[in-house]
Amino acid sequence: MRYGLLDRDDLPSMLGSLTKEQLDELCGEIRQFLLDHVSQTGGHLASNLGVVELTIALHRCFDTSRDRLLFDVGHQCYTHKILTGRKDAFGQLRQFGGISGFLKPSESIHDACITGHASSSISVAQGMAHARTLLGEDYSVVAVIGDGALSGGMAYEALNSAGASKEPLIVVLNDNNMSIDKNVGAMSRHLQHLRVQPEYIRMKQDVKQVLDRSRVGERAANWISRSKRAVKSMVLQCSMFEQMGFTYLGPVDGHDVLAICDLLQIAKDMKKPVLIHVKTKKGKGYSYAEQQPNKYHGVSKFNIATGQPLKKAVTNFSTEFGKELVRLAKTNPKICAITAAMPSGTGLGTFSQLYPQRFFDVGIAEEHAVAMTAGMAKQGLRPVCALYSTFLQRAYDQLIHDVAIDHVPIVLGIDRAGIVGEDGATHNGVFDVGFLRQIPGMTLLAPSSYAELRGMLRSAVQHTDGPIALRYPRGGEGAYTEDHWQGQAAVCLREGTDVALVSYGIMINEALQAAELLEAHGVSTAVYKINILTAAFSDEFLRQVSQCGRVAVIEDVMHAGGVGQALAETLALQQIQMNWIRLFHTDSSFAPQGAVRQIYEYYHLDGNAVAKTCLEAIQHEKEETGRSSI
Incomplete structure (x- = not known):
């Protein structure tokens, strides 16, 4: 299929010369390209549809062969890959021997670092910025992080450090009020209240340039600065980001390429830590994904016209886990469910609806999830914490320090254990057996069928002799459907x-x-x-x-x-x-x-x-x- 502007050989260098009408045309072509290809290969759809304009703006303002552009998690990097010479490889997206669905430096010099897990981009970006300064080099460092990833504690550690360092660094906050499922927590509420107009920021820069030209101007600038802070404290809600040492710009319409470019250029000129708040719509341009962005976050092959998957959904270990937990919770009011931004992925959707007071989604914060689970168990509840194996890695310290040493009887549901497939190295659950078997007092169960999963979960919620975990794969059971549990090792x-x-x-x-x-x-x-x-x-x-x-x-x-x-x-x-x-x-x-x-x-x-x-x-x-x- 021919796409017009998207088929030009001079991408992305020609982006700077495109008119607004041409930019809009290119955005439409990219969205159609994404639909045409992801519907055939599967992959992350809604997140990529939401950042088309933002990614074009970034490539219009920066040279990613030199400047370092980091996409947190990376499930929104498809447009970036299209613009950096990998358009023709999308037929093999996430396939064996094909291109990755995430950033992968071995694929392209335009990919600054490996991605796949959330909340790490600002830390890596700050390290790159420090390296640039210490080596006397000249390039920009930009981290694009979603509001979902901003629920992870590591992001705040990085913001606190980066703001204090005063190292030139740009953080672009992609605010679509979603991670995979809808965002939760105080950070999500805080972002809804931040309002600083780009025109105000531009005026401030222009006035400062004029006043800096004279000594009178310098005194005036100091007075204006003091007055500005006084007025701002009265009429504007102070941004948490500014308290951390970042200059806050935005919010800006994330689907207006030129408006985003304006703020990117301002941030580039500031030579200090800057956070740009960009408001986007997850699933933009495809009605089904706009209406149900969580359903279309990660998709298998689907029919574009109907939005329906080509293969009928069948039950799997995750859904069976959730069903059994609901059954157990009916008769045991102490059973609670905890997850980290993955209620649907871990099969806990029904539990969250039936027992909302006993369901806790803590956002992308696995360390907190495990430690909180330990606290609940210490006080007499029967908490069940369901996490993907690859993300449980982040809570290893909590498993030892907050759980195992004190022999706390928590229950872990370790989803996506073993090989998970198309998401690749960052998502395979191949480490859990090795690191859990090393923890004294840990009991690790491995069901081979749905029947065994149900039986082992029943045993686990009655288990009081220290922590107990069940590891089970992504997908469904195989030819083996028997039940040989009965407590035998x-x-x-x-x-x-x-x-x-x-x-x-x-x-x-x-x-x-x-x-x-x-x-x-x-x-x-x-x-x-x-x-x-x-x-x-x-x-x-x-x-x-x-x-x-x-x-x-x-x-x-x-x-x-x-x-x-x-x-x-x-x-x-x-x-x-x-x-x-x-x-x-x-x-x-x-x-x-x-x-x-x-x-x-x-x-x-x-x-x-x-x-x-x-x-x-x-x-x-x-x-x-x-x-x-x-």
């Missing part, structure tokens, strides 16, 4: 004498498939499923595994700290002789983006690869035995 799903396959969670499906393939080649294969990942291996379990003489552990996490490493270590320490041990995991690298099945194949975690590796090991063993007998 490990169970044998099928018996065998030649090879023992050990796995847990959703990966049990790959183990069972591998067992079928091995049996077809005459290899008697046992399959053991681990339910409690933090439990010590029992003598009986070790005896059963060792009888096979060969063991393979399959898990979709990093090697270090995993169950496979722990089993190999235990067998070695107890001097249990094995013919061989094979560990299947995500290696020690960051997993690439792509469909989950593709990532399994990439790491040889799929049933076919496991069976093939085991057969090769058995064949090699036979060859070695034959040579040694000659």
Whole structure:
């Protein structure tokens, strides 16, 4: 499809010469391009539709091959990618081997840093600004952060530090009153009250330039400054950002390219910390996304005309988790639910509607969520905190300091555990097993089916012996739909004498498939499923595994700290002789983006690869035995 201005070869250098009418035309073309492509690949839609004008303004005012432009989280960077030479790659957006849905410096010099998690952009930007000054270089540093990301505490640590440093830095606050679900908290209310007109800022700059030319002017400027502060304190609500050391500009219409450019240029000339408040509409230009921005934040393939997904939505571990928690809450008034800006993503939407007094969305603040959960549990409630695995990483200190040391009985629902697919390295939940198994007193459960998820959650809310967590994947259950929980640390799903396959969670499906393939080649294969990942291996379990003489552990996490490493270590320490041990995991690298099945194949975690590796090991063993007998 041809797009006119968007197809020109001189993007983004030609942006500065476009008229207002041409800029409006280009914005329309980009929105159509986004709809045409995201509807075919899936991705972040509403957030990108909302920042088209803002991104064009940024590229009109800055050279991102030199100037450093950081998009917080990065799920609003598609227009930036289009303008920096990656338009033709959008057919492979978020696909295996294609371009990332987030900023990725290995992709382009225009991407200043890796992104994927919220609230870190201002910290990184301040570091870049300090480096620029210390190295005597000359470029601008701009961080674009949404009001949702501004609910994260790290953003305020950075604002406080950056404002005090007086280092030239521009922070663009993209205020659409949304993160993924609707924003919550005092910060959201504060932004609704900030009103400083751009014309006032421009006039102040012009007057200052005139007065600076004379000594009389200098005295007058000092008097005006004192008078201004007095008047402002009477008639304007003081901006928190100004108290932190930033000059506040705005709010400005985030869908007026030239108006945004005016403020960007003013901020650039100030040579100090400046925050520009930009008001945008999430989902702008696509009626379905404007009406339901949370639904169209992250989308799968969909029909543009109807807004409906091409594949019918089915139940998944998140929704089953939410349903069971609602059932439990009906009979237990002490059960509460906590999440960090992800009520719909963690399956807690219905809970929030039925029990609003017992539901707490703390915004993008995982550290606070876990610590608050600990406080609730300490005082007798049964709080259940549901977070994505990749975001739980941020609360590691709270898990140790506020939870584990005092043996506080909180319940964690760890969503999106393991490989998540198209969002790539920043979102895969491959670290939780390693870091949770290190925490004394932590109990970590791994359901492999919806039935086991329900049973384990019922057990968890009754558990009072320290913290307990359930880790479950993104998406639905596989061929395994049975229930082998009943409080057992490990169970044998099928018996065998030649090879023992050990796995847990959703990966049990790959183990069972591998067992079928091995049996077809005459290899008697046992399959053991681990339910409690933090439990010590029992003598009986070790005896059963060792009888096979060969063991393979399959898990979709990093090697270090995993169950496979722990089993190999235990067998070695107890001097249990094995013919061989094979560990299947995500290696020690960051997993690439792509469909989950593709990532399994990439790491040889799929049933076919496991069976093939085991057969090769058995064949090699036979060859070695034959040579040694000659």
